[in-house]
Amino acid sequence: MSLNKFPIGIFDSGVGGTSIWKEIITHLPSESTIYLSDSKNAPYGEKSEQEIIDLSIKNTQFLLSKNCKIIVIACNTATTNAIKLLRKNYDIPFIGIEPAIKPAALKTKTNTIGILATKGTLNSELFEKTSSTINKEITIIEKVGKGLVELIESGNLNSEKMTKLLSSFIKPMIDKKVDCLVLGCTHYPYLIPQIRELVGNKIQIIDSGEAVARQTKTILETNQLLNKSDTAGVHQFYINKNKKVLEILISGDKNNLKISEEDF
Numbered sequence: 001m002s003l004n005k006f007p008i009g010i011f012d013s014g015v016g017g018t019s020i021w022k023e024i025i026t027h028l029p030s031e032s033t034i035y036l037s038d039s040k041n042a043p044y045g046e047k048s049e050q051e052i053i054d055l056s057i058k059n060t061q062f063l064l065s066k067n068c069k070i071i072v073i074a075c076n077t078a079t080t081n082a083i084k085l086l087r088k089n090y091d092i093p094f095i096g097i098e099p100a101i102k103p104a105a106l107k108t109k110t111n112t113i114g115i116l117a118t119k120g121t122l123n124s125e126l127f128e129k130t131s132s133t134i135n136k137e138i139t140i141i142e143k144v145g146k147g148l149v150e151l152i153e154s155g156n157l158n159s160e161k162m163t164k165l166l167s168s169f170i171k172p173m174i175d176k177k178v179d180c181l182v183l184g185c186t187h188y189p190y191l192i193p194q195i196r197e198l199v200g201n202k203i204q205i206i207d208s209g210e211a212v213a214r215q216t217k218t219i220l221e222t223n224q225l226l227n228k229s230d231t232a233g234v235h236q237f238y239i240n241k242n243k244k245v246l247e248i249l250i251s252g253d254k255n256n257l258k259i260s261e262e263d264f
Helices: 018-027 049-065 076-089 101-107 125-131 148-153 160-175 188-199 209-222 243-250
Strands: 008-012 033-037 070-073 112-117 139-144 180-184 204-206 235-239 257-261
Touching: 008 018, 008 049, 018 033, 018 209, 018 243, 033 049, 049 070, 049 076, 070 076, 070 209, 076 125, 101 112, 101 125, 101 180, 101 204, 112 160, 139 160, 148 160, 148 188, 160 188, 180 188, 188 204, 235 243, 243 257
Parallel strands: 008 033, 008 070, 033 235, 112 139, 112 180, 180 204, 235 257
Antiparallel strands: none
């Protein structure tokens, strides 16, 4: 089979990366995908850099064993801590995700932007490097979204506990006149309806999903790996814990998908 028809590999520390997957299949409907949800080890954001690297290598090798032609790291924490090493050690294109603070810096009118992310992302070398390029007149309010990923992974997306936790992170940002809120974790787009209830229409909510999908298409074209077939892609999901949450998040998206719960 031609390399062009091989699948796009996607991995995340859990089900949150499906927010990226949805953008990819919208922009690239002919591409097939294999999604790895390492929910057993979620969240990555509380782990050490070496643990994150080791898990990212494991995930990469799994996707390579499934003949993936490109790998999208649908996890901010894994990207900011491991992508440099993965690109060095594997001869395959990698698409990474990092918080969209540059677009936020261009859009802010109050010169104050907020970022909600994991500890692993905010403490990473890549995030520090990106932040250092932002106009010094712009204040960045950082909040570690501790506990949010766990609630999403356990199926408590719309719970009272989630609402209270989100409020504790968002309200201090509102008080400091943030007018752009960057979602620095691929789980967090699923929280946009609740965040919108807290902030109204005064704050722009920015995530990286669409930009990642566009970049994936560009890299596929550059490497002559784009599937130009008119046939819709097929989608295989692998998860190592609680596939019911995954089923809820992707239900209604496509008929040609399959979910396997396995221990890996």
